[in-house]
Amino acid sequence: MDGSLVIGVLTRLRRLFYAVTPNETSFPTVEEVPKYVDEAIPFFIGLIILEIPILYLRGKRLPRFNDSFGSLANGILSLLHGLLFRSVELTTYIWVYEHWNVIDLHWDSAWTWILGFVGVDLGYYWVHRCGHEVNLMWAGHQVHHSSEDYNLVTALRQSTIHRYVGWMFYLPLALVMPPSVFLVHSQFNLLYQFWIHTETVDTLGPLEWILNTPSHHRVHHGRNRYCIDKNYGGTLIIFDRMFGTFAKEQEEVVYGLVHPLTSWDPINAQICHLRYMWTAFKETKGFQNKLAVIWKGPGWAPGKPRTGLMEDIPDIHAPQEKFDRQLPLWINLYIWTHMLLLIVFYGILAHFKTENSPYISLTGVVFIVFTLSSFGALYDHRSRASLQETVRCFVFLLIVRGFATPSAVSSSPGLSLIALYLASFAIWFFVCVRQISVKIKAKSS
Template identity: 35%
Template sequence: MNFVLYAIPFFFLLIGLELLLEKWRKTEFYRVNDAINSLSAGVLSQMTGLAKNLLPFTVYIFVYENMALFSWEKSTAFWIFAFLFYDFLYYWKHRMGHEMSLLWAAHVVHHSSEEYNLTTALRQTSGNIVGWIFYVPMALIGVEPYVLISVGSLNLVYQFWVHTRHVPKLGWFEWFFVSPSNHRVHHAQNQIYLDRNYGGVFILWDRLFGTFQEELEEEKPIYGVRKALRSWNPLWANVQVYTQLVKDSVRTKRWSDKFRVWFGRTGWRPEDMERDFPLARVDLARFQKYDVPLTTSSKWYAVLQYGLMTFVGLMLLLNVQMLDIKEQLSLIIFVGFCSYSLGAFLEGKAFAVGLEVIKNVIVLAVCWLVSINMAVMTTLVVLALLSLAVLCLTFLPQRRLAS
């Protein structure tokens, strides 16, 4: 059983509660543009997962059915063992995701936010195409595919709540389990915090393998990555590092470096690339978060559009078995277009308003021309019409003033 889908309502409930706590405590841990960017990346990840998980599960099932060394009785002890073993493998997958360039290119999406709140937990990659290899040992020892899905999804659900700045250190709990405090360390780019605290549920692996770092009162975490994303486009967030790796591997002269670019330690670049094509790095002493100011109406519009995109994605996930491949692909492409267009809007691109109008008109046209469930159609029409109304009220007066 995949518990993530069932946990989604609780994720959003907790995000709502954290927003109320933010208002009550008068903190500034949320920005609309950053939160929507994180959530949009999460929607994209779920959509692309329909395709990218096909090969991993096919391989896993083949290994389990043809190469498994043991057969297990499905006892409580077995489930506990499977959960522990999954978390152990997750530790190494996560650690290598930070230490090898190819794996970091996918995982960087999760770390590219310069905020740290519950929406950051949902900021997941769409390009994790090789990380599944770390879980093949579970198939070899005879862990059935449905057990892998169950313990893996529970592991992921647990990790949601630790992405918050509102929970302090938790005493003895910190010694055994991943907590908000020691995961804040993991998301920080301060030198003392880099490449630390990789555990998913249990922090014991970090203590055992020398990668644990406690959160220090005198060292406030600075969130984000050293090569800042500086974009609200979730599509670009997924390909930014891959693009740089391709450029370096093509441009560098030595053939060994063309290979090492991909499989070397994260951050390493060939000498000629550092010399001829230096990259800008974050100066933590003068750190400023990336931001594009938004009017109140623009913020509300962005929230409406995120709601529309998420609703379309949720309808796909809930009805995937009833849709043919063309319908699935069409919806995935549309969600990708939504995320790109909304990202451009949040960045204040000149063409973004036109794209947004086209997107909402497409939604209305589909509702008019295609036979779909009345409740679904009504929801889409209301969201699209509200969005167009907000666009008109926000941007038409500006155009009149400009003319």
Template identity: 40%
Template sequence: MRAFLLTTSVAIFIWVHSNYRLLDLPLHSTWTWLFSLLVVEFTYYWTHRALHEFNILWAAHQFHHMAEDINITTTVRDSVVDLFIYSIFPLPLGILIPPQIIMVHVQLSLLYQMWLHNSVVGNLGFLEYIINTPRQHRVHHGKNRYCIDKNYGALIMVWDRLFGTHQTEKEKILYGVVSPTPKTYDPTILSFGYYRDVWQKFCKMDGFCNKMSALFKGPGWTPGKPRLGDINDVPEVDYTEPKYSHNPFISDWRKLYVAYHGIIMVLGFYMLGEHPYLRFSPGKGLIAAIYVVYLLTSFGAIFDNRSWAAPLEISRCLAYFAFDYFLIFPVQWPIGAGQYLLLNILMWSTRAAHVLSMLFWFVYCCKHRSSADNESTEYTDVKDIESETSSKIRRNGCKAIIFILCFLIVSLAFIIAFMTQG
């Protein structure tokens, strides 16, 4: 999705620059690059600040801030709406900045974000006054009172210092959001659940002005409060509370299953990108994106131990075969094409894995049709149930090993069958 939005925004940016540019800045001038850096950072600063200070936009951005650890994975923890907003913010700059420069700045900013999201790098001395650093970005992700709505810059901190939103790291920071986090792994709820809160707040307000304020003022605003809310309403952090607000017990076989299918998905889409004959149209790309959301929702249900996780996963496997049949299967090539052998092995191994997965969940449904799942659907601290579930974990581990062996045997059978065909 990120690649699709980035490609689309670049195409639009080129069109804007070609038809509506006000200046022809010299591409090889150092001053052009410095000017572009300041302008891009200025635009990013106000876009990022708007995502925090307008409740309707915070609904898109809060998913990024739900992370209760800060590491490289936090960089790519973005909702679809958040990605869309970040994709369109540079477009007006097409009237000034050449496309080559804007593409470099946007990509540099994304790569730089990966370094910013870490809890290891400390004080960098005089660089703290010039560029954005992990120490300053940790403040941005904190839910301590002194961290709220601070440090919006991407590469440099000039605009934060100029507009009064700069804050240095002081006491120990706890990461996350101030409002309660949904206790689920379902990505659709985590990404879009806050919109329900915005809607409920909108409906509760009396009068047109208050209703608009519920959308376009800060998340903490209520009638009679400042535009961004009262900072004293933000609760003091409690360092004695558990680090993670949602930390249910998840059996090992569920982790193994989700990890395995997650790896299949990542490798599959990577290999499809290397396919010499497969070309995704926008429509097919949309179908692929919907399937990924479907897959992640099913994974969330498995981790949440929902009663409907098994039928959902069976339907997801069936959806995979529909996806395969219409988008992938028609453009295969003979297995004998040496350089594409790995692609074919991956394709048929993936098909075998989904057949086995459907069989597994069908048996699982039959086994539990007359009784509730043996694993508790109530979220309990791991320490409280560790002793009670140790034997179950061992049994599930054996099941997982058997599952993997069956998959390898069936996959090998598929590979041998197709390699030996004339």
């Protein structure tokens, strides 16, 4: 293997662990900052695959088809805004820096880089803490906690709305820190948090005092009482120790929400707490109490402390039965084959975002959302699932007919894709007809 290729692979791999130097990650402008997260996607996939045999050899729980779908589907949903809009977080940060910057720090200074490292992580700590202690922000962040499994795929389970309220916590940095430095560290802070979503690593010795580790983050994802509202750090754990929100891993962690979801529908996962808040808002008496439903903690109710009472949290211990609905192997393989195609479809839309018309981008986003909803309905055993999947396959064929060029359709990949969707349409059309005939016979008997 070529030496430069090996060095390139190792360089991108160590970026996942924030193992970089100021010299190699400092840039004068935002435009020159590499897309570190995009470059890490192949390593995300490789590590997710590598984790499975390690979990098996260690006797740990393996990723489930349905839960992994939920994580990946919510991850895709969280990216769709990028096909239609610019980054709210970065755009706002640049505006504040250009209008309110009070200290001109040099972008190529090691001290500026260190300030960026610590400052972004401190900002993340408060974004994350408010994501648990402010109900409106929890409505977004709860998506990430909705998995009852804990593995590298869980790291991909993200909110579509949390970023629209989290940007304000980083704005104080814009008073002094160049946007390029902020962009570098916000990416690395996110990358670092991928690998800590695993049960394959126990503890890291003395590093546990300084860094956020898999052990610390397992506690954060737990619904045992000792885990609630603990360990908010991104890269560092020192702010949790400073502000009294640290907890060490003790008994086996039970993962997920205090009130677990009973659905694999990613759309439901994104909006379920907003629906709950709206109901609570309508039923709560008094204007101030109604506002408190939004700004106080998810466990708050009139007469209770701001973040609720710990006594209201069920005192649970492992093992706990997980929500699970099984599908035949062929449907799981079908869903994951089409999920792979959907990821490729998203990648094409993202790559040609600047060249696509808004109508093409919007059509692509709607199709992706409809697809994920359809697969969620299959995993939830919804009565509409077969019909929805039939319609989805038919709509895809219409999209190909309306938007694809003749050369693309007649190519080998194009013909193979059309054949796959024609076969998929035929399968689900047959299933629909069979279900209807069974219902007719049941009514007539």
